[in-house]
Amino acid sequence: MENLKQAAAVEAAKFVKDSMVLGLGTGSTAAYFVDEVARLMTEEGLSITAVTTSFETASQAEKLGIPLKSIDEVDHVDLTVDGADEVDAELNGIKGGGGALLMEKVVACYSRDYIWIVDDSKPCKQLGAFKLPVEVVTYGAEQLFRIFEERGYKPSWRMRGDERLLTDMKNLIIDLDLGVIKEPEKLADELKSMCGVVEHGLFINMVKKVIVASSEGIKILE
């Protein structure tokens, strides 16, 4: 599995060019891409500036000597490469397994190009087997939780140890156990319209390419 994640990351690095502003995703697969970017800088002399999608990725990139800027300090992002938790045939997906969906979505929204790197366990027919993360402000979060219960969305709090996880943006995450999401766009609109919801993990019509690594090799979905 680790080899596949790395293979997808190495393939994505082929789209990196000198002087790019890169968006660096979050998670175990994206971490291989961050390593690869550092390698391109040190071994191939590429000059890169990066924007990160979590404190965790920022810490990895800093240790590797990748120059970082915040999303507010750059006038554009050329390319963002990130992992995903599920991806369907329309290249819609679920993200946020690592709790970074808000920053991931913001960076992706302001990127000219956007690629996901996944191993072959991530493609699926219909989204929803992976619990859908919803990032909510702390104030009124219990009200949202109750509404999700009433709607049959089987909510659970994202925990870290015995405590509710606070995201990098100081919000909470409620994971929805939906089984199958028949109408992702409708659900995305519904969640976005709820008071206190900051963002959800449905990424619809956002990604341009998905690099899938399997034991048979690399496949690029677009």
Ligand code: 5RP
């Ligand atoms: C973090 C994410 C990750 O990209 C997603 O969870 C995939 O992670 P991994 O590559 O470790 O399977 O959305 O919020």
